[in-house]
Amino acid sequence: xxxxxxxxxxxxxxxxxxxxxxxxxxxxxxxxxxxxxxxxxxxxxxxxxxxxxxxxxxxxxxxxxxxxxxxxxxxxxxxxxxxxxxxxxxxxxxxxxxxxxxxxxxxxxxxxxxxxxxxxxxxxxxxxxxxxxxxxxxxxxxxxxxxxxxxxxxxxxxxxxxxxxxxxxxxxxxxxxxxx
Numbered sequence: 295x296x297x298x299x300x301x302x303x304x305x306x307x308x309x310x311x312x313x314x315x316x317x318x319x320x321x322x323x324x325x326x327x328x329x330x331x332x333x334x335x336x337x338x339x340x341x342x343x344x345x346x347x348x349x350x351x352x353x354x355x356x357x358x359x360x361x362x363x364x365x366x367x368x369x370x371x372x373x374x375x376x377x378x379x380x381x382x383x384x385x386x387x388x389x390x391x392x393x394x395x396x397x398x399x400x401x402x403x404x405x406x407x408x409x410x411x412x413x414x415x416x417x418x419x420x421x422x423x424x425x426x427x428x429x430x431x432x433x434x435x436x437x438x439x440x441x442x443x444x445x446x447x448x449x450x451x452x453x454x455x456x457x458x459x460x461x462x463x464x465x466x467x468x469x470x471x472x473x474x
Contacts, residue, residue, distance in 0.1 A: 295352065295383055296351070296354070296382060297382040297385060298389070304411075304427055305428040309428050311472065314428075315409070317409035318467075319465040320346065320466045321458075322465060347391045347394070349391055349394055352390050353470075354382035354383070355387040357387070358377045362385070386474070389472055390470060392470055393469035395467045396466055397465060398464060407442035407445065408442055410446055413428050413445075414442070425442050447459040
């Protein structure tokens with residue numbers, strides 16, 4: 295079984311486990327130029343860039359052992375604090391990949407931003423929604439966004455590096471459901 299990692303700093307692992315995050319985008323590497331054949335992007339050398347997962351595949355949600363074991367348990371194992379080193383078959387939560395596509399990052403819809411974990415709150419006083427990043431306390435007006443896309447653009451730049459949104463790279467879009 296494979297594993298997949300979500301960013302804990304922005305509460306994305308927790309959002310997956312809670313069922314509020316049901317979609318993720320992963321940068322294609324290398325970035326293709328401009329064409330797709332049968333839904334799969336191709337590089338200038340026409341080499342296919344294959345997704346890491348397949349539709350129907352069950353994938354473990356990686357969590358550090360310290361987050362899933364008893365508080366009395368302590369270990370020097372590399373996976374105790376770092377989920378990069380955990381064994382997939384020991385993870386308590388799993389997702390099933392239900393769809394895979396490729397798209398340019400800017401092609402994300404408002405609905406997809408919410409499926410990516412962007413939070414939405416109705417503000418009665420202004421009769422409108424405000425959007426914010428999961429796992430980030432709202433401390434000032436800079437932590438609130440007027441559209442889901444604005445919030446997602448800020449999130450992807452925090453996770454994948456400043457300027458990622460501006461570059462508008464090709465991404466694999468994975469849809470999934472929590473199964474365990």
